[in-house]
Amino acid sequence: MAQQDQIFPPPPPLLTEKPPFEYQLLKHRAVPGFAKLDVYRANGGYKGLERTVTMQPDEVVNEMKASGLRGRGGAGFPAGMKWSFIPKVPGPKYVTCNTDESEPGTCKDHELIENNPHQLIEGVLITCYAIGSEYGFIYVRGEFARGIRVLKRAVEEARAAGLVGKNILGTNFNCEVIIHSGAGAYICGEESALLESLEGKRGYPRLRPPFPAVAGLYARPTVINNCETLSNVPHIMREGAAWYSSFGTEKTKGFRVYSLSGHVERPGTYELECGATFRTLINDLGGGAWKGRKIKAFIPGGSSTPMLAPTDEVLDTPMDFEGIAARGSMQGSAGVVVIDDQTCIVGAVLRLVEFYKDESCGKCTPCREGTQWLVQMLHRLEHGEGREGDLELISDVGGNIAGKSFCLLGDSAPVPYNSALKLFREEFEYHITHKTCMVGPRAGKQLAGVH
Amino acid sequence: MIDNYSQKLKERDGEFSLSESARQEIIELKNQYPSARSAILPALHIVQAQFGFIPAEPMEELAEILGILRGDVEQVVTFYRMYNQKPVGKFHVKVCDSISCYLRGSDELIEQGLHKLGTSLNETSADGKITLSKIECLAACASAPCLQVNDEYVYNVQPEDFDEILDTLKTAEKNPYFIP
Ligand SMILES: Cc1cc2nc3c(=O)[nH]c(=O)nc-3n(C[C@H](O)[C@H](O)[C@H](O)COP(=O)(O)O)c2cc1C
Ligand code: SF4
Numbered sequence: 001m002a003q004q005d006q007i008f009p010p011p012p013p014l015l016t017e018k019p020p021f022e023y024q025l026l027k028h029r030a031v032p033g034f035a036k037l038d039v040y041r042a043n044g045g046y047k048g049l050e051r052t053v054t055m056q057p058d059e060v061v062n063e064m065k066a067s068g069l070r071g072r073g074g075a076g077f078p079a080g081m082k083w084s085f086i087p088k089v090p091g092p093k094y095v096t097c098n099t100d101e102s103e104p105g106t107c108k109d110h111e112l113i114e115n116n117p118h119q120l121i122e123g124v125l126i127t128c129y130a131i132g133s134e135y136g137f138i139y140v141r142g143e144f145a146r147g148i149r150v151l152k153r154a155v156e157e158a159r160a161a162g163l164v165g166k167n168i169l170g171t172n173f174n175c176e177v178i179i180h181s182g183a184g185a186y187i188c189g190e191e192s193a194l195l196e197s198l199e200g201k202r203g204y205p206r207l208r209p210p211f212p213a214v215a216g217l218y219a220r221p222t223v224i225n226n227c228e229t230l231s232n233v234p235h236i237m238r239e240g241a242a243w244y245s246s247f248g249t250e251k252t253k254g255f256r257v258y259s260l261s262g263h264v265e266r267p268g269t270y271e272l273e274c275g276a277t278f279r280t281l282i283n284d285l286g287g288g289a290w291k292g293r294k295i296k297a298f299i300p301g302g303s304s305t306p307m308l309a310p311t312d313e314v315l316d317t318p319m320d321f322e323g324i325a326a327r328g329s330m331q332g333s334a335g336v337v338v339i340d341d342q343t344c345i346v347g348a349v350l351r352l353v354e355f356y357k358d359e360s361c362g363k364c365t366p367c368r369e370g371t372q373w374l375v376q377m378l379h380r381l382e383h384g385e386g387r388e389g390d391l392e393l394i395s396d397v398g399g400n401i402a403g404k405s406f407c408l409l410g411d412s413a414p415v416p417y418n419s420a421l422k423l424f425r426e427e428f429e430y431h432i433t434h435k436t437c438m439v440g441p442r443a444g445k446q447l448a449g450v451h
Numbered sequence: 452m453i454d455n456y457s458q459k460l461k462e463r464d465g466e467f468s469l470s471e472s473a474r475q476e477i478i479e480l481k482n483q484y485p486s487a488r489s490a491i492l493p494a495l496h497i498v499q500a501q502f503g504f505i506p507a508e509p510m511e512e513l514a515e516i517l518g519i520l521r522g523d524v525e526q527v528v529t530f531y532r533m534y535n536q537k538p539v540g541k542f543h544v545k546v547c548d549s550i551s552c553y554l555r556g557s558d559e560l561i562e563q564g565l566h567k568l569g570t571s572l573n574e575t576s577a578d579g580k581i582t583l584s585k586i587e588c589l590a591a592c593a594s595a596p597c598l599q600v601n602d603e604y605v606y607n608v609q610p611e612d613f614d615e616i617l618d619t620l621k622t623a624e625k626n627p628y629f630i631p
């Protein structure tokens with residue numbers, strides 16, 4: 001197969017002839033060349049847009065509401081409701097697609113844009129139509145250089161076929177789709193920072209209100225949705241809300257692309273119906289812990305969500321917003337990171353928290369200073385230089401970041417530590433009393449003074 | 452005062468001016484957006500593609516094309532990680548060391564690479580070919596450990612692969628990991 005037709009990042013092996021859930025968002029895995037317009041169209045592509053342009057914009061918003069689609073970027077806000085907040089005022093309105101994907105453990109948007117670009121472009125066009133926008137921006141993290149090339153090619157193909165630009169599908173709907181590249185900053189995934197960045201500034205989050213629906217990009221009404229959220233939209237418009245809402249659970253409809261990474265036999269992105277269990281994802285598809293080991297803990301929805309212990313009760317939890325919340329964590333970005341029993345939890349937590357220190361935008365003091373303190377203290381602990389009382393001190397510092405920061409990045413920074421401490425307190429204490437790891441390759445070795 | 456500053460930057464960075472094709476690309480970009488300033492980030496990628504980093508002089512040219520201040524451009528250059536503020540090797544190898552890659556051996560990869568190159572982190576090899584750095588999550592967590600060579604991905608990098616990658620890059624003219 002030509003390299004261009006291969007799927008990147010490489011998908012996990014298929015264990016059975018058919019995938020565990022009939023591909024919807026990941027249809028490109030079944031049909032070679034899916035990034036090309038003719039192949040996409042031959043498989044139902046742009047049928048959703050064709051139907052959309054025969055409807056009134058309000059009807060499209062209502063269809064979206066009826067589908068029950070909820071945001072895939074993290075918070076799970078109902079997409080149709082978000083669109084309905086756009087005021088009916090004259091003048092420009094905008095749609096921005098959040099493809100900044102940078103939350104550790106999350107890699108679904110990456111596969112979607114590199115292999116199924118038209119699905120997203122169609123979703124953006126439908127969203128623009130529904131809210132009366134003539135501009136759809138796809139904000140892609142700069143590191144996705146190939147994804148950006150693929151998307152740009154797809155836009156040009158769509159333009160040549162009368163699907164982007166003026167008089168789309170022969171109607172009076174005009175819409176430009178602009179592929180915009182970021183330049184490396186996790187904070188730009190936060191929606192108001194994304195807007196600042198798209199305006200050509202540093203990615204500092206904005207004070208809210210006003211919310212983007214009222215004053216977003218260039219201070220105009222703006223819808224911001226995640227890449228996977230908008231990739232669902234063509235399917236809903238093609239097959240109808242009733243079809244879509246027949247998938248999933250009571251409050252979380254549809255299907256979802258889960259990223260499974262860490263210490264499993266078969267890491268990969270897996271498309272499943274919303275509400276499939278962790279057991280199905282981690283054990284049945286992922287093959288459980290690698291190297292015949294046991295799972296010690298896992299992160300259910302990207303690094304900002306509290307880690308969970310793999311009890312039977314937890315493994316049988318349906319992966320939807322409510323199910324995971326009931327276990328004390330969050331669905332987040334659906335990035336599941338598995339940690340095996342040979343891993344020192346202190347080291348893993350240090351690595352998790354370092355991310356927030358590195359990515360703190362520096363706008364507010366609790367997060368800018370606090371994340372540095374957290375890392376310093378965890379570093380000390382990890383390297384056998386922890387002191388009596390450090391655990392309380394770290395909790396204290398964390399408590400001074402969460403709830404006192406300007407945006408959710410700060411609130412998330414102490415999450416890995418807090419959740420790990422609850423589950424593995426004795427391992428943290430062991431680091432202080434024995435100056436070494438309780439488990440893992442360095443267990444029993446003197447660490448003090450080693451860096 | 453300002454001229455003095457410009458002069459100093461030129462002394463620091465040397466003489467660099469945007470190629471005609473880069474200028475043209477930037478002007479086209481600018482015309483796409485409702486507001487010219489929105490083109491800064493992608494335009495800076497074009498600048499970096501030409502020079503390998505963002506020298507002072509093109510920042511001024513860029514500001515002029517977009518009708519903004521040089522300070523506006525500088526602010527952006529210093530905020531976003533992808534812009535190199537000083538030259539790096541021909542191939543910038545960035546190994547992800549966030550959680551999923553860490554769990555599958557990224558720290559060991561980095562150590563191995565530095566040992567092989569005989570450099571320290573962010574330092575360029577003597578032949579100017581390779582700079583090895585760490586980077587936060589590249590959103591390829593299910594293909595861990597992973598890395599980028601300039602802006603192109605390499606997935607599931609095992610220790611023996613990494614030696615091979617570095618050997619390949621030592622003699623490569625173009626980025627061998629580029630897929631259109
Ligand atoms: C620090 C931070 C980083 C975020 N990163 C992303 C991201 O990379 N992609 C994303 O879609 N949403 C991200 N979000 C959530 C967005 O702010 C926003 O809620 C989302 O894009 C809305 O889209 P949705 O309703 O379709 O989920 C992030 C939020 C925070 C606080
Ligand atoms: S909480 Fe952190 S990332 Fe958010 S605004 Fe404050 S410094 Fe920036």
Ligand code: FES
Binds near residue numbers: 547552589
């Ligand atoms: S943790 Fe390395 S790519 Fe996400």
